[in-house]
Amino acid sequence: MSPVPSTSQLRVAVVGAGPAGIYAADILSKADVDASIDLFERLPAPYGLVRYGVAPDHPRIKGIILALYKVLQRGDIRLLGNVDYGTDLTAADLREHYDAVIFSTGAIRDADLNIPGVDLPGSYGAADFVSWYDGHPDVSRTWPLEATEVAVLGAGNVALDVARILAKHPEDLMVTEIPENVEEGLRANPVTDVHLFGRRGPAQAKFTPLELRELGQVPDVDVVVYPEDFDFDEGSEQAIRASNQTKQVVKTLTDWTLRDPAEMTASRRVHLHFLHSPAEVLGTDRVTGLRTERTELAGDGSVRGTGRFEDFEVQAVYRAVGYFGSPLPGVPYDAVAGVIPNDGGRIIGDDGRAVPGMYATGWIKRGPIGLIGSTKSDAAETIRNLLEEFADGRRTASERDPDAILRKLEADGVPFTTWHGWELLDTYERALGEQAGRDRVKVVSREEMTQISRADREHAEQPSGS
Template sequence: MSALTPDTPMKRVAVVGAGPAGLYAAEELVRQDRHRIHVDVLDRLPAPYGLVRYGVAPDHPRIKSITGSLRRILDHPRVRFLGAVALGADVTRQDLLDHYDAVVYAAGAAADRRLEVPGEDLPGSCSATAFVSWYSGHPDAPAPLPLDTERVAVVGAGNVALDLARVLTRPVADLERTDMPEPVLDALRASAVREVVVLARRGPWHARFTPKELRELVGLDGVDLVVDPRQLVPLEGLEPDRTAQTNLRILTEAAQRAPTGAPRRVELRFCARPLRLLGTDRVTGLEIERTTERPGATITGAGERETLTVGAVVRAVGYRGAPLDTVPFDPARGVVPNDKGRVLDADGALCPGEYVTGWLKRGPSGVVGTNKLDSAETVALLLDDLDERRPRRHPDLAGVLDRRGVRPIGLEGWSRIDTAERELGATRGRERTKIADWPTLLRLGKGPHPAREEPEELPWPS
């Protein structure tokens, strides 16, 4: 039975990041009965939900439906959403340590890994991070490359690579039912792309995409999937796991199908690595090399080279975390150094009151549900530490934000954005159409300006 009473001192915890990892951490903090805790969830964006909103493919509504349960976390009376508040620009790490009993960093992995080959920075080359953010309606993401070329190369062997191939070749009529912003749909309607070549450095037995994603690509109307059956023979001495065996069966069936002459096609090429991007003012080609591998050994170049004529290259070789203000950071791994969620400094010593969860803790791995277990582990340690820490009264962060002229977007503001997107979608026969420009998001989220009307009051708990 809980020993908490209305007189139990309230403790404050800041969670930086309103994606699944951060919101699951908030849920763990307010549902436990060891401490009375109020949670402020800060995010630099006006909208919550992180990669569920800005990273899940728009034509995967089942995964995106998790926002309903995430919204219920934000609705908790001891959880407060502070959108459009950026760590490092609007508040500092020290501000958070001064105003909260504990801080949980859950800002995800917003950066991308590079190919590290010549020509990678040519116009017409971009990261999957940028491309996915654009078609998902992220306000920071302009169109990352022109779609005025017939052939595009995607480098990668995960679900994101297949998402990119599917979005670039899928009939736009299918995408018109999603929440894609209208400018994105306009660009896809005008797209000249007719072929996407997906390149994987290793064989299909090492591919990281799931059978579900692969089947979806195989079943696209108006798209031929091309696979060379000679690439599907497993390495001698290799025992593919169950997922790899399923993928190999699906790929073998696809390889046996004769091309239908569909207007668009996707080619999956395995054991091929990029050597350099070609072009002067923009990408005009990609030089690749066939690779060989042995079980348990690294891949090596086979010396057989080929130049693909492509007008764009998208790298989908993984995400990585980015530094947050002065928070300790391991640039080699792209994570905040930690011991099961407790933040460590450069010397390996604990940083009291600081914690990390999600991709910023473990790297970009797992599915959305993995973050729930991860956050539970971090919060359990946080609560143990609170047991040992003497309670102290903290001033509310509201004073700092007010003095700096920062007007956070609260839950009411996000609800206005949400309503506006649903109303915009209804005019097009869709459930939602995302709003992707900063001025409109801020205008809707912050409401009337104080100079014209009474400002909206955020519920600053006592």
């Protein structure tokens, strides 16, 4: 049985159970206020891009999963999975049941790249490919890995992930958590050469040093760089002086220029090209090549086109030029930046004023840049401002019974899942992994995930955690 609904308790909904949402809920739960917190997630599994973005061959990230797991396992934050804000829940529902709402819905799609040919078959967004290899339930189960030569556009960590996963021999990935359908797909991958293109110079690459060095350690894959792509203007020199990370990235790249080509005997190669801006994806019925424009540094680290073009024969193009946040019904949206307009996490309405009780955190607050750790400081700022708004004890939700939202979801036929449901799925995936000699094998189908999570409805219909 739930306790008698409280009139003083602060009722908060967090929408999106990625790291930003979990950190925000955690910080709020530890604040000096009596709060009841519901964490809504559209997928039956929590953790956002930590589960569905981080590359499967990055197991060190498991430490972060463990930290997030411990937060939710405490039981004072109620996870309600398989609930999509916008479909299963509206802004009016949230206003009725909660005093405050924090949107932490991240960014799921690729930023646009408007060049001719970008929509040809064989031209893909990195976000879709990442979702496929990480077993996201909402993308196709199959992926056409047919190209021997591939282009990856962008010089950030996502481009590195995509290039590495494409180039890595499947047997070096099988130890990871990849789902069975992905394993099958990668076994058939005929790739020999992956060409990554940065539109600016080596000092402007957005790789992090560890991730770049990792590329050099992939078995039977050579990294090829081109001395003519190495140019440094005053802006580059300044960037190298100002950032140890940039210095390390430039050093690693420069060291690779000194390698003896005779030593490069691997059966697959990743070519890193700089000062090449994508100009056109070539082909009539499908991708047959990529045209780039040679760029030159302008002095401040920016580049300008030179009018000289180069064609590369590739049969597939992957765009890794950044992610982009999507609009949410009933929530202000900045369509240029792909974020929710906000001031320190307070959502700003069309009239330029803070909307009472509405907050944002994580990538949907500040754009799709930054590591998981940065969502923590982000959440701290948002929660500070939220607590300030409600410090006077004002409470606005008309429905104050924490179980009323469960009754509503059930009445609406929403097959929501809970933390207990996630534990069932987690155990199931680990057992699948054990059979295969791996830590985990992910279940991919949403129906199957939901069925496993809801197998035990007695627990699934848990009362409020508060």
